[in-house]
Structure formats: structure tokens, C-alpha cells
Amino acid sequence: MIFNTARNFLSGLFFIAAFCFCFSTSYSQNAKLDSLLSELKKRSFTGASSGGDTEKVKLLNDLSWEFKSIGSYDTAMNFAKAAFISASSVRIGTNSGWEKGIGKAMTNMANIYADKGDNDMAFEFYLKSLKSYEKTGDQKGMAGVYNNLGIVHADIGNYDKAIEFYFKALQIKETLGDKKGVANSYNNIGNIHANKNNYELAIEFYSKSLEIRNELGDKKGMAVPYSNIGAIYAKKGNYDKAIEFYSKSFSIRNELGDKKGMADLYLNIGAVHANKKEYEPAKDFYKKSLSLSKEIGYQEGVVVAYNNYGETYLEERKPAEAKKVLLEAAQVAKKIDASPELMRACFSLSECDSALGDFVSAYHYHKLFASLKDAITNNENNRLIAQMNAQYAGQKKDQAIELLNKDKENQRVIAAAESKKQKVILFSVCGFLLLVIGFAVFAWRSFLQKKKSNLAITKQKDIIEEKQKEILDSIYYARR
Known part of the structure; x- marks a missing residue:
């Protein structure tokens, strides 16, 4: 159990209620969260939360999901535990x-651990x-868990x-x-x-x-x-088909x-245009991505666009123009702690300075x-080591699932055998009772028949005795 006492349960509910007042304004820009928190406040302070009810469980689980979605994992875990x-x-x-509700709460906890990398x-x-x-x-619910296990693997x-x-x-779906x-x-299987x-x-x-x-x-x-089909065609070098499918996806997203x-x-x-050596269209699309990413505050998109843009200038042998853009990439990458993109920018900056003859700066960036x-x-x-450990742990968990299923099947077989055994015993007892009852009826009827025969014999005996008496009386009378 996650919480073992009723006091912990009530404390958990008090925490959730207090949380709603403290944090509802912090997430007011998220309409879904705002609505869920408002509903929880009503339930917490109108007595609706004093006993366990399914609607409250659903509400707490929904809140856990929403907070996980925005990366607030500790808060999401608290709501999952409350659920x-x-x-x-x-x-x-x-x-x-x-x-x-219990299954959904534990699924939410598992999702949080998965997002945090704790496989x-x-x-x-x-x-x-x-x-x-x-x-x-x-x-x-089972289908959802199987899908999530697939994602972790x-x-x-x-x-x-x-x-x-x-x-x-x-199969379940x-x-x-x-x-x-x-x-x-189908999409997940395609990804694999x-x-x-x-x-x-x-x-x-x-x-x-x-x-x-x-x-x-x-x-x-x-x-x-x-988008996924477009990416496959790009990997295969079929660039025209890649652009065709990317464009279809873009049309919908737009x-x-x-x-x-x-x-x-x-x-x-x-x-794709860069791979086709079509540098001007490539730069045009990178600029569009850069502009849109800045507009929505999508910093990861900003740094990738800068790097792609700068590398295209390098391909065109324009190191001065490339360096201006790549310095922007390095600055944003450092700000958001995007080490792979910062490494990429430093390598390209080293190439730029080498081409410009600034070998000291080139060495610095290298x-x-x-x-x-x-x-x-x-x-x-370290990730690979953790991955191998996780794979080993995953295999153990999979074995546990298989053992669980086998145990369920064994229990079913045992239950069926026990049921069959009980039926045999029941039929045997019933058969024995029928024999006893039959014997008793037969004995009773025999007793009655014997009694009837005895009565007839006794009556016949009395008649004979009476006749004998009459004969004797006649004899006695004749002697006199």
C-alpha cells in the first residue's frame, strides 16, 4: 500500500485541497487544468470528498495525467497517490x-516513472x-498497459x-x-x-x-x-516522395x-532540399522554421534551425555567413543546456574559422x-549500461507477467479439477443416499407385509382354536 493509515488518507486529501488554493492561479493559462482544479476544490470543501467515490477518483487521475503532460512530475505523482x-x-x-480506479492510478505512476527514465x-x-x-x-485498461510496456521496451x-x-x-483493440x-x-509497430x-x-x-x-x-x-512515411522516404533517398508526404502532413497541421x-x-x-543540394530552398525553409519557433517559444526548434541554416552556408562555402548563424545556435544551445546541439555548433564553428584562416579560434572551438x-x-x-540493466529488469518483469498468466491458468485448472472432484463427491453422496432411501422403503414395505401376514396368521390361528374349542365342547357335551 502507498498510504497505510486512515490518517495518512485524510492528510493526503487535506494536502490536495490546500494545493488547489495555492496553485490554481499558477496554471490558469491551462484551461483543462484550471477546470479540473476548480472541480476538485468544490468536492474537497463541500464534503463530496469525505468518502471514496468513483467520480473523485477519475478527477484525481485526470489531474495526475495533466500535470504529467506539462512535466510537473512530483505534483502528478501526488495526485496519482491520492487517486x-x-x-x-x-x-x-x-x-x-x-x-x-486503482489500475488507472498505478498506470499514471508507471507513466511518470517512465517519463523520468526510471524504467x-x-x-x-x-x-x-x-x-x-x-x-x-x-x-x-489491459491494452493500454501492454502498449505502454511496448513503449518502454x-x-x-x-x-x-x-x-x-x-x-x-x-489484438485487444x-x-x-x-x-x-x-x-x-499500427503506428507504433511502424516505428519499431x-x-x-x-x-x-x-x-x-x-x-x-x-x-x-x-x-x-x-x-x-x-x-x-x-510525417513518418515522409521520414522513411527521406532515409531511403527518395526525396521527392519525402517532400510529398511531409507536405501532406504540413497541410493538416497548418x-x-x-x-x-x-x-x-x-x-x-x-x-530534404539540402540533401538534394538545393541550398536556397533549404535556407528558406530553415528561416520559416526559425521564425515560427521563435514566435511560439520553441527553443529546441530554434537551435536546430540555426544549426541547419549555418551548416547550409558552410556547404555553400560561405564561412562568414555561416559563423554569424552558428554563434546564435551555440548561444541558444548553451542557454537551454542542449549539449548535442552545442557540440554540433562548436564543430561547425571550428570549420568556419579554419576556412577563414583564424586557426586559434578554430582550435578553441575544436x-x-x-x-x-x-x-x-x-x-x-552510462545510458547504454542503464539500458542493459533496464532490459534485464524488463526481462524479469516479462517473466513475472508470464508467471502471473501461468499462475492464473494453473488456478483455473485447479479450480476446474476441484469443481469436478466436488461434483463426483456430490453425485456419490446422492447415489448413496438414494440407495439408503431405497433400502429403507424396501425394508418398511417388507415390515408392513410381514406384519400383515402375521396378523392374518394370528387371526387364522384364533379361528382354528375357536373351532377346536367348539369341537371339544361338543365332545364334552356328548360324554355327559
């Missing part, structure tokens, strides 16, 4: 605990949530396991008729094939996802496989007002580049 406590106190008939804890809580969903046969590079879980999720979920699963360089299979699954999205009229969903998505697509289209590269390499080695 767990509240769900555990709900009474359904004679049972205590709403398993669906061991993510696996642990996904497994716990899976048990809750299995208790009630919540197929939708994909993140650590365990692609075979990832695809296995994605297919488990897909197909059974439920969840077309949107099926489309998501793309990471494994199985480009034809990747396009096949992306196309399946796209077809369903189109049937549903889900334009936002259609933009994703369009219609929906998705400026971040538009900024990313400007970068992708620019990169040293910075080498230092950043070493640090990133060390971090990457």
Missing part, C-alpha cells in the same frame, strides 16, 4: 476497492496495474519485446472495435520497423494507420503517419494551427567540441 487511496476506499457492493519502477507499476485490470476483465532498444507488447495491445487504438498500434531499418514494413504499418485515421476523419491523427508541428516540418523539408563529445560519449555509455 489510489480514494479508489481503495470505494465500496462496490460488499467489496472494498474500485479496481479500475525499473515503470515496469513494476505497469505490472501492478495489469493485475488490477485483469481482476475485473478490463480489456481496455522501445525506449531501451528492446525492439522484439516492444513489438510483442504492441501486438498484444493491437481489434476485439473491442477500438479503431483509433488500432491506428495507434523504422528503427530496425525495415523500411517497407514500416511504410506498410504507417499506411494501415493512415487508412483508419482517414476513415475516422481524424485529421490530427493523419498528420503523424504522413489547418489545425499546430505551429510546433509546422516548425518541425519546415526543418524536415529544408533538410577543443570545446572534443570536450562536449567526451562528456556526451560518457553519458551515452
Whole structure:
């Protein structure tokens, strides 16, 4: 249990209520959060939160999800724990605990751990949530957990396991008729094939996802496989097809007002033109991405656009123009602690200064580049070690899932055998009782028949005795 006492439960609710007053204004720009926090305040101070109810559990779980989405992980975890406590106190008939709410709360906790890179804890809580969903046969909840397990395995590079879980999720979603979920699963499976360089299979699954999205009229969903298919064609060197699919995705994102998505697509289209040695169109698209990223405060997009823009000038052998842009890239990268992009900028700046004949500055930037590269390499080695540990832990969790399923099957077999045994015993007892009853009836009827016969014999005996008496009396009378 996450909280073991009723006092902790009430303290948790008091914390949540106080939290609403302290932080509701901080997130007022997020309409969904503002609405959820307002609703929680009403429930917390009108007595609606004194007992466990399913609507409150849903509200707490929704808040956990929203705070996770904006990166407020500690707050998200607090709401997930509060949801767990509240769900555990709900009474359904004679049972205590709403398993669906408990499962969702533990799924939220697992998602938070996964986002923070703590894969061991993510696996642990996904497994716990899976048990809750299995208790009630919540197929939708189980499909969600299988999908999330696939994502974690994909993140650590365990692609075979990832695809296995994605297919488990897909099978359930197909059974439920969840077309949107099926489309998501197809896209996820496509991502795995793309990471494994199985480009034809990747396009096949992306196309399946796209077809369903189109049937549903889900334009936002259609933009994703369009972008993914474009990326596959770019990797294959089929640049015209890449631009075709990127443009389709861009058209949808533009219609929906998705400026971040538009900024990313400007970068992708620019990169395709750069690969085709079409430098002017490439720079035009990089400038568009840069402008849009600045407009929405998308700093990661800003630094990538600067680097791409500067490198294009270098390709054109214009080191002076390149250096101006690359210095901007280095400044933004340092500000947002984007080490890979800072390393990239330093390498290009070293190239610029070498071309300009400023070898001292070139050496300076090359040293910075080498230092950043070493640090990133060390971090990457640590990440790989952590990844291997996570894969090992993941295998252990997978074995636990398999053992859980086997245990459930064993329990089912044992229960069936026990039921059969009980039936045999019941039938045997019933048969024995029928024999006893039959014997008793037979004995009783025999007794009655014997009694009747005895009465007849006695009566006959009396008649005979009476006749004998009459005869004797006649004899006695004759003697006299």
C-alpha cells in the first residue's frame, strides 16, 4: 500500500485541497487544468470528498495525467497517490476497492516513472496495474498497459519485446472495435520497423494507420503517419516522395494551427532540399522554421534551425555567413543546456574559422567540441549500461507477467479439477443416499407385509382354536 493509515488518507486529501488554493492561479493559462482544479476544490470543501467515490477518483487521475503532460512530475505523482487511496476506499457492493480506479492510478505512476527514465519502477507499476485490470476483465485498461510496456521496451532498444507488447495491445483493440487504438498500434509497430531499418514494413504499418485515421476523419491523427512515411522516404533517398508526404502532413497541421508541428516540418523539408543540394530552398525553409519557433517559444526548434541554416552556408562555402548563424545556435544551445546541439555548433564553428584562416579560434572551438563529445560519449555509455540493466529488469518483469498468466491458468485448472472432484463427491453422496432411501422403503414395505401376514396368521390361528374349542365342547357335551 502507498498510504497505510486512515490518517495518512485524510492528510493526503487535506494536502490536495490546500494545493488547489495555492496553485490554481499558477496554471490558469491551462484551461483543462484550471477546470479540473476548480472541480476538485468544490468536492474537497463541500464534503463530496469525505468518502471514496468513483467520480473523485477519475478527477484525481485526470489531474495526475495533466500535470504529467506539462512535466510537473512530483505534483502528478501526488495526485496519482491520492487517486489510489480514494479508489481503495470505494465500496462496490460488499467489496472494498474500485479496481479500475486503482489500475488507472498505478498506470499514471508507471507513466511518470517512465517519463523520468526510471524504467525499473515503470515496469513494476505497469505490472501492478495489469493485475488490477485483469481482476475485473478490463480489456481496455489491459491494452493500454501492454502498449505502454511496448513503449518502454522501445525506449531501451528492446525492439522484439516492444513489438510483442504492441501486438498484444493491437489484438485487444481489434476485439473491442477500438479503431483509433488500432491506428495507434499500427503506428507504433511502424516505428519499431523504422528503427530496425525495415523500411517497407514500416511504410506498410504507417499506411494501415493512415487508412483508419482517414476513415475516422481524424485529421490530427493523419498528420503523424504522413510525417513518418515522409521520414522513411527521406532515409531511403527518395526525396521527392519525402517532400510529398511531409507536405501532406504540413497541410493538416497548418489547418489545425499546430505551429510546433509546422516548425518541425519546415526543418524536415529544408533538410530534404539540402540533401538534394538545393541550398536556397533549404535556407528558406530553415528561416520559416526559425521564425515560427521563435514566435511560439520553441527553443529546441530554434537551435536546430540555426544549426541547419549555418551548416547550409558552410556547404555553400560561405564561412562568414555561416559563423554569424552558428554563434546564435551555440548561444541558444548553451542557454537551454542542449549539449548535442552545442557540440554540433562548436564543430561547425571550428570549420568556419579554419576556412577563414583564424586557426586559434578554430582550435578553441575544436577543443570545446572534443570536450562536449567526451562528456556526451560518457553519458551515452552510462545510458547504454542503464539500458542493459533496464532490459534485464524488463526481462524479469516479462517473466513475472508470464508467471502471473501461468499462475492464473494453473488456478483455473485447479479450480476446474476441484469443481469436478466436488461434483463426483456430490453425485456419490446422492447415489448413496438414494440407495439408503431405497433400502429403507424396501425394508418398511417388507415390515408392513410381514406384519400383515402375521396378523392374518394370528387371526387364522384364533379361528382354528375357536373351532377346536367348539369341537371339544361338543365332545364334552356328548360324554355327559
